[in-house]
Amino acid sequence: MEAIKATFFQECEELLADLEAGLLALEGGDTDPETVNAVFRAVHSVKGGAGAFGLEQLVRFAHVFETTLDHLRSHELEQTAHVLKVMLRAADLLADLVRAAQSGAHLDEARCQALAEELVALSGDHAAESEPMGAASGADYLLGDDFDFKPLQVAFTDSGDGAGGAVMDEPGLTDWVIRFRPLATLYLKANDPALVLRELERLGALEVGLEQSELPLLDDLDPEGAYLAWTLRLRTSASEADIREAFEFVDGDCDLEVTAVADPFAAQFEEEPAASPVSSDVELDVMALIQRAQAEVASSDGGDIFEPAALAEIAPDSPTPSPAAAPAAKTADAAAVAPVTTTIRVDLDRVDRLINLVGELVINQAMLSQRVIEAGLVRSSNVALGLDDLEQLTREIQDSVMAIRAQPVKSVFQRMPRLIREIAAATGKQVRLVTEGEGTEVDKTVIERLTDPITHMIRNAIDHGLEKPADRVAAGKPAEGMVKLSAFHRSGRIVIEITDDGAGIDRKRVRDKAIEKGLIAAEAVLTDEETDNLLFMPGFSTASAISDISGRGVGMDVVKRSVQGLGGRITIASRPGEGSTFTLSLPLTLAVLDGMVVTVDGHTLVAPLTAVIETLQPKPDTVRSLGPSGMVVAVRDAFVPLIDIGANLGFRSTPIDPCSGVALLVENDVGGHAALLVDAIQGQRQVVIKSLESNYQQVDGIAAATILGDGRVALILDVDAIIANRRPEPTPAPAPEHNPPLLATAS
């Protein structure tokens, strides 16, 4: 408390300085209403703080000063030189009062009184309206503000343990019948009838009866409407005023009748509720607070918010999910289910350190395994078995540690509605945002670096994708455009789609622009996909005049680069007149990877296991040549391109005989297939990803590197890039089964 008091006086110094500066500015002819407001707030804050510390003299004067300033603020009082002079003197006195309060002294009351009267006099006619000055009004102010908050008697119905100690003897109990019908406005203010009932229950034994006769059928139900009412029977020693106090916050937003019942049926309630008086000292009573908090926890954990009888009445009687019934049910459910989860906040650095250590642990465990094998121990030896357990544990630790960093993408998605509103306002377009899969979890690092690309793509979608309302109506679409942002997991990656229902990519314009910018030759023949991908070329911008919206910040090329930096890929699908979809596919974590370890020309490489569908041994009759160097392999009833990794990465100049190696059938993000030819498969292993870019530079076809159990470095293949580079046809996801001549030879 003393520390806060010190803060208060410190803040007072600043406020008083602001006050003086503001008044001087006003004296100098400043007419900005905000200046008057600031002056008012300064005095107001001094008063508020002083009130909290019981600095009566200060409060009294500040109140008078504030009232006069309020008149100035509302232009009831003209801002004249004389007025400001008095106010500056008042500010000086206020400063003196603050200093006096700080040293525990009192100023001469007469001086305060005189200036207070002068301030009141300023308001002239308004003086009559404002309170008479002097000690009495100050006291009134202090006490009068205290209106409704009388010390409450807290009664727990389950107080068999006599909590609170000081059991008060209740003289007489009265039965009350309370009819409580909330209006819709009650819900709009976030009030909850269940909470009001909870308040009442603190007063005594409460019987709750629900009236739901007004509840319409679901079709007619207005989710914002109010249909429920309660008839409550309360047995308490509290007065009617105490009962009405429970309804204080909902006063005016409900129909309320409180009537006393003359004939109490005494036998029904035998147990007399014990009451613990709540301390109401102005001084902070920590013990009382703790006791209160504990009692509260105890009462809510026990699910004792409602009596079982009351619950039984509410629950089965409310078949429709009405908004009014929901809170009551929710409270009950929460109490019944309530396996309360607790959270702690941890410095991110610590988590990262843990993740690094676990990464090292994984490597170390792999090395140990290797050593055991090298030592010639049999797999059934105790050491080897223990090592298996260790591997299992390591994996679980790793998963758990990763889960610490996993966060729902909600934090990114949440920022978008505001962005949409701003852009919609700036572009004059009507936009509705639909989000899906907000709960999809992904590593925190990925999330942090997702915001900018998503933000930019949404800007793009609205600015370039969606048409103006009039154009949309002309095209037979609703005037309001839709942007959909969805996230989901697919084969170990997180996929984020940004879809708009706009005009789609104007490929002719994109092409013209690219030619104009010299990005492609005028006679170049491009597929639709290639045209769309021109958007990602550095220096490309389709808007004739770079608009304020999309032009801000980064271009699509930067978006693509930042997505690639996350180990992700971005693809476009667009249909003229129907809209476009931008798809981001990203790894869930940037730290580990399940890999298939393979040998290629003496080198050890790792292929991400998530990309590998199956492995197969090419046979001479399943492999065909295609063109001068291309090869395809028959996989069941389809042909897929066969890519020799060794040749592709430049380990060797001529491809090996396909039949001497093993092919990994892999799939890329858009469902394209390819078979990667390697010399041999070593096995599957979890590897810790070490960035190649940060240690060396980006290499096409290589995603990253890792350290193997034997300490050697292995490169991790970028399967998508390899497929993209080697794709024989330029069309996306070539489906070889659409190739009749080959299909004929396959079977």
Place this chain on the structure above:
Amino acid sequence: MSRTVLTVDDSRTMRDMLHMALTDAGFRVLQAVDGVHGLEMLEADDAPDVIITDINMPRLDGFGFIEGVRQDARHRATPILVLTTESDSAKKNRAREAGATGWIVKPFNPEKLVEAVRRVAA
């Protein structure tokens, strides 16, 4: 899980007092210095269970803040308590019209404050 309370007040003294009283009572406390800041805090991940706001604040006052909160679908049902030194009911009514759930009269003691928060917190 302890409940989270967002306090919106331009006065550091008041923020400190709220913070102390609420943390002592076991609440987790988020703090904003004015209405604009308060709305920004609500954009972030951490949705409070109860909001306590002052009325007189720079940039955006309590009324504007409450209206802003109520316009956001995510926070329509979050209880908002207004801190007021005003004994006149006009301010209180204006706050309620804006969508305030209840009020706390300054000067308050910790019991009163916690009691009011408890009253509106589900």
